[in-house]
Amino acid sequence: MAADKLTLSVRPRGKPVKKLPEEVSLPAKGTTSELYAQLAKQADISIHRLRVTKGSDGALIPNSKDLPVEDTGIREQSTIYVKDLGPQIAWRTVFLVEYAGPLLIHPLLYAILPYTSHSPGPSYLQTLSLILVCIHFAKRELETLFIHRFSAATMPAFNIFKNSAHYWLLSGLNMAYWIYLPSSSAAQESNPAITYAGLALFIIGELGNLNTHLILRGLRSSGGAERGIPQGLGFDWVTCPNYMFEAMAWIGIAMVSWSLSTVVFAAVAIGQMGVWAKKREGRYRKDFGGKYKKKRYGMLPLIW
Structure with a gap:
């Protein structure tokens, strides 16, 4: 039976991001925009300052309402890296x-x-x-x-x-x-x-x-x-x-x-x-x- 939630391991890229969670969970069929929203909310930072990449190959995960997270190749307990792009x-x-x-x-x-x-x-x-x-x-x-x-x-x-x-x-x-x-x-x-x-x-x-x-x-x-x-x-x-x-x-x-x-x-x-x-x-x-x-x-x- 497929899991209802997808839990990912979160790591900072570059300088530390204050309040960045070590893990983030979202619906198994959730979109990448939901992933960005969860990270921004928990880290208490503007969503536009975030750049999220895959831990496996460093590929960018775009912020899209139409792209399911699973379609990026990410699976349960995959690692993602989050970078603070600075003031926007x-x-x-x-x-x-x-x-x-x-x-x-x-x-x-x-x-x-x-x-x-x-x-x-x-x-x-x-x-x-x-x-x-x-x-x-x-x-x-x-x-x-x-x-x-x-x-x-x-x-x-x-x-x-x-x-x-x-x-x-x-x-x-x-x-x-x-x-x-x-x-x-x-x-x-x-x-x-x-x-x-x-x-x-x-x-x-x-x-x-x-x-x-x-x-x-x-x-x-x-x-x-x-x-x-x-x-x-x-x-x-x-x-x-x-x-x-x-x-x-x-x-x-x-x-x-x-x-x-x-x-x-x-x-x-x-x-x-x-x-x-x-x-x-x-x-x-x-x-x-x-x-x-x-x-x-x-x-x-x-x-x-």
Whole structure:
């Protein structure tokens, strides 16, 4: 007769976890989310700080409502290791803080820099650059609030400083300073052909990026961590069309602002997105096997 309870031996990984029990019991058919909940309750610690691995091979035991503990290979009296990941912060909060930087810095420097050195004020290109940058980051804030669904609830709290520096310094302070100076290229007369081509790229990129995010949202339930195979505009060309469209938008901003600082940020951002796209392709192949149509390019058709 099968046991009603599954009892596991618990050991700390790394530094000791205060109040961590030596054993934990849960229903024989219990899920890994129940295991995490039991550990968090008994150790009196946030569930998001816990990382649980199997004692046999060190494999991660994910926190999932749909994964029975038995399906991870754990049996009666198996040993699990529990690590305290330290203070955590919600991914949604991190994103909101990151994108707030450029939204604050660009209008501030736009209001100050064009009027220095007896300048008559901001040029058409400087004003248009401000509008495009603010539209881009306001859109990302709204997507964070109303569209994105995160597979992981939190990240280490300290990482917010590293992540925010990329946006507050590189796309915020650095870009804004060089765009809105009276001596910048954006302060000069514009080339209509380049400006309108850049504006068109920006609009297509932003709308395409939004569409991709809506498709990805539909693959996951609210609060869920399930994964699906995305289909729709761009997904037949590359693994991550959201990155492809974002690259288009930033190239468009660079063509409008005519600033090397924008080119530098765009190059860094595109490089990072390319790395993420390659990892996403590997994860799709691993998770879905033959069901997934393999892509040759991660984010830029015929290039990368």
